[in-house]
Amino acid sequence: MRSPTAALLRLAAVTAGLLGLLLPLPGLGAPAHAAPTGFRVENGRLLEASGNDFVMRGVNHAHTWYPDRISSLAHIKAKGANTVRVVLSSGDRWTRNDTTDVADVVAQCKQNRLICVLEVHDTTGYGEQSGAVTLSRAADYWISVRSALAGQEDYVIVNIGNEPYGNTNHTAWTADTKAAIRKLRDAGFDHTIMVDAPNWGQDWAFTMRDNAASVFAADPDRNTVFSIHMYGVFDTAAEVGDYLNRFVAAELPIVVGEFGHDHSDGNPDEDAILAVTQQLGLGYLGWSWSGNGGGVEYLDMVTNFDPDRLTSWGQRIFDGPNGIAATAREAAVYSSGGGDTTAPTAPGAPAASAVTSSSVTLSWAAATDATGVTGYDVVRVSGGEETVVTSTTGTSATVTGLAPATSYTFAVYARDAAGNRSQRSGTVAVTTSSGGSQAACAVGYKVTGQWPGGFQGEIVLRNTGTSAINGWTLRWTFPDSQRVTSLWGGTATRDGAEVTVTSAPHTAAVPAAGSVTLGFTASRGSANPSPTAFTLDGAACAVS
Template sequence: MRVRPPPPPPRLATVAATLLALFLSFLVLTPPAQAAPTGFRVQNGRLLEAGGNDFVMRGVNHAHTWFPDRISSLAHIKAKGANTVRVVLSNGDRWTRNDAADVTNVISQCKQNRLICVLEVHDTTGYGEQSGATTLSRAADYWISVQSALAGQEDYVIVNIGNEPYGNTNYTAWTADTKAAIQKLRNAGFDHTIMVDAPNWGQDWAFTMRDNAASVFAADPDANTVFSIHMYGVFDTAAEITDYLNRFVTAKLPIVVGEFGHDHSDGNPDEDTILAVAQQLRLGYLGWSWSGNGGGVEYLDMVTNFDPNQLTSWGRRLFNGVNGIAATAKEAAVYSGNGGDTTPPTAPGTPTASGVTSSSATLTWAAASDATGVTGYDVVRISGGTETAVTSSTRTTATLTGLSPATAHTFAVYARDAAGNRSPRSGTVTVTTSPGGSPSACGVGYRVTGSWQGGFQGEIVLRNTGTSAINGWTLRWTFPDSQRITNLWGGTASQSGSEVSVAAASYTATIPASGSVTLGFTATRSAANPSPTAFTLNGADCSVS
C-alpha cells in the first residue's frame, strides 16, 4: 500500500489570505457596539440632542387639555424666549382625552415655533390620594395608543409619562411602578427620552425619587430617562434646593425642575434660588404656568387671560428677571441644522433714554441685523463690571420700571437670533433717575435663617408702614463685623467694605402701603456674626425689629 506523503507547508501568502478572510467575515457578522442615537439621549448625566449638543430646557407649562382653543399660546411662549414647552394632555380617565390627531397637531405647532415639546399625562396627579387619579401603567397605555403621532419625533419630543404620579399615600410604590411604565414603553418600541415625575405631589419630600433614581435609570434598557422634580412650598430655602439638585448632578443622573412657582398654597418657594442654581448647574427648568390657573392659585398665571402683552409679576420674573428665560435660553440645535447657524447678530445701536422719572425710563436703540432674523433684544444693567438682566423686548424699545430714585443706572442691549446666538453688546447709556419721595415710614426685620462654618443665610423683610406705595427703592445698611454678601435674591446687591446697598428687582420694586417684600441672601461671617442695627430706605431711617 502506497503511503501518501504529508502535504507541503502552506506558503505565507496563503496563510495571510486565510486570516484576512476570517477577519472580514467577523466584521460582517459582528454588529456595531452601539447604534447612532435616534433623537434626544442621556449621556454622563446630561441631556443631549442627537447631534451631541448639550440641551438645557428653559420654558413653561401650558394647560392644553383644558384650553385646546389656546394653541396660539405656543407662539407667544416662543416669542418670550422659551426653547421648551411642557404640554398638559389627558388620557381620558379624568379629563377629555387628547387623541392622536390632537397630539400630532400639538407637536406640529411646537416644531413650527421651534420649541422642544415635553408631553405629559396629567390624569396621574396625586394617585393614591386624589380621587379619580389614574396609574402610571394606564398613562403608558395612553402613550402606546397615540404612538403613531410620536413615531419619528424623537428629535423634538420628550415623553413625560405622568404628572406627579403619587400623592402622599403609598408613595413608596413609585419606584416599582415607574420602572414598569418605562419598560412597557420600551417594549412597545418607544425610542424617545422619557421623563418621570417625583411622588409626593411631585415634590419628593420623602426623597423616594432621589434615593431610588439610580435604580430607576438602570431599569431603562435605553439608559435614556430624565428625572423631574416639582418645586413649590417644600423648597422654600436655598439649602434645600441646592442640596437636592446637587445630589443628582454629583451622581450623574439627569434632573430638571419640571414645575415651580413664586408662591403656593403649601408655602413660599424660593424661586430666585431655583433659577440661580439651575443656571449654575446648567439644569433645565419649566415654570408653572402660562395662563388659565384657577382654584385659588390664579397668582401662578404668567400672563393675564392668555394675553402675551399682559405679563404678571410672576411672568416678568420668570421671563425677564435674573437667570430667567430671556437671558439664558438657547434654541435647540435641531432647528438650525444641528448647530449650523453659529453667526451672531450685529450689535444693536447704543440706546438713548427718554421719559426718565424717579423709578422708570424708556430706552430706544437702532436695530441689529442677522441673516436668519433677529428674534429679540435683552436689556442689561451694568454695575461694577457685572451685568444683570433687566428685561427683554421684541422691539427696539423697552420701558424699565422699578429703578432706584436719585441713582445713576448704566444699561446696554444685546440682540438674539432664532438659533439662540447672542450679539456683541451695544454701547452703554447712563440714566440718572430723579429723586423720589421717601416713604413716610418703613420697617425692617432681619434674621439669620441658617449658618455654617464661615458662612450663613439671612432674610430681610422690608415693610412699608406708610400710607402710600413705595415705587422703587434702595436699602442700605452696614455690617458690624465685616460680613460679606456672596449671593442675594430679591434685589441687586453691591458692597464696599462693610457698607451694603441693595437696589430693588423689577418684581420687588413696588411695596404697597402696609405691604412688604422679602429678600434672602448668603454671606460670609465671623464667629460672632452680629446683626446690623440700622437700615435706610431711599435715605430714610427704618425701624428695626
C-alpha cells in the same frame, strides 16, 4: 400641578438638617446603551442627536383644558423659551387628547421651534386624589397615540405622568415607574422619557432621589430624565441646592419640571431655583402660562392668555435674573441650518381592493413635500384611537391578520426625512368576507354591572360542535374605546380597541356542547355599546 379647580394639598416642610442626614446617590456615569435616534442621556446630561448639550428653559401650558389656546405656543416662543411642557389627558379625568390632537401639538411645537415635553395629567396624586390613574394606564395612553410620536424623537420628550403619587403609598413609585418605562420601551418608544417625582411631585420623602439610580438602570436605553416639582417644600436655597446637587454628583439627569413664585403650601425660593439651575446647567419649566384656577391664579404668567399682559410672576421668569430671555438657547435641531419643520401634504384617501376574510390591499394618491416623502404609515381607526398596522415607502400596502366578517376603518399618514408627519388622509371602511369559515361556537356577552367610567362584563363561550376544543383564542373589538382592565378565565392583550384572549389552563378544554365563562372589568365612556362580532381561532362565532 393639579387641575385648575382641584383642592390644593399642603405638604410638610423638609428641614435642611434632615437633608444632611441622608446618604448621597450612587454614581451612574455609563453612557446610554441604545443608539437613540433623537435626544439621549450621557453622563447625567441631556444631549440632542447632534451631541449638543440641551438645557430646557420654558414653561408649562395647560392645553388639555384650553385646546383653543394653541396659539399660546407661538407666544411662549416669542418670550424666548426653547421648551414647552404640554398638559394632555388620557381621558380618565378630563377630555382625552386623541392621536390627531397630539400630532397637531407636536406640529405646532415644531413650527414654533420649541422642544415638546408631553405629559399625561390624569396620574396626578394617584392613591390620594379621587379618579387619578396609574402610571401603567398612562403608558397605555402613550402607546395608543404612538403614531403621532414615532419619528419625533428629535423634538419630543415623553413625560409619562404628572405627579404620579400623592403622599399615600408613595414608596410604590419606584417599581411602578420602572414598569411603565419598560412598557414603553417594549412598545417601541425610542424617545427620551421623563418621570415625575411622587409626593405631589415634590419628593419630600426622597423616594425618587434615593431610587433614581435603580430607575435609570432599569431603562434598557438608559435614556430617562428625572423631574422634580418645586413648590412649598423648596422654600430655602439650601434645600434647592442640596436636592439638585445630589443628582449632578451622581451623574443622573434632573430638571425642575414645575415651580412657582408662591404656593398654598409655602413660599418656594424661585430666585434660588433659577440661580442654582443656571449654575449647574440644569433645565427648568415654570408653572404656568395662563388659565390657573382654584385659588392659584397667581401662578399665571400672563393674564387671560394675553402675551402683552405679563404678571409679576411672568416678568420674573421671563425677564428677571437667570430667567428665560437671558439664558435660553434654541435647540440645535432648529438653529443649525434651520431644520425642516414643514409637514408633507396629506395623501389621498385609500381605496380598498382584494378584500378577503383576513386581508385587504390599500392604495392611495401620493403626498408631496419640498424635501421628499420618505414613507407612509397605514393606521387602523377605531373609537377615536389609531394603531399603525403597516408602514411602506410606496403608495400601496396589504394589511393582513384581519378577522373574518369584521368591519375596519383605515387611513394613511405621510412622513418626510425630518420626521414631520402629514395630516391624516381620508378614511376607507372595509368589511372582510366570512370566507365560508364559521366556527362551531357561539358567544354570549352581557354587562353584569356598571358605574361611572367603568363596568363589569361576562362572556360565555359555547362549543356548538361535535368535538372538544383544546386551547383557544377569542378576539373581539369594542365599538366605543372600552378597555379591559382585568380579566379572569384567560389572558387578555389589547391592540387598540381589539381584545385578544387566550385560554387559561382551566378554561382551555371546552367539551362538545359545553361552555366556559370569562369575566372582566373595563373602563368605558358615557356609552357602553356591546361588541357585535367575535372570532374563535380566526373564524367567526355566532353571537347569542
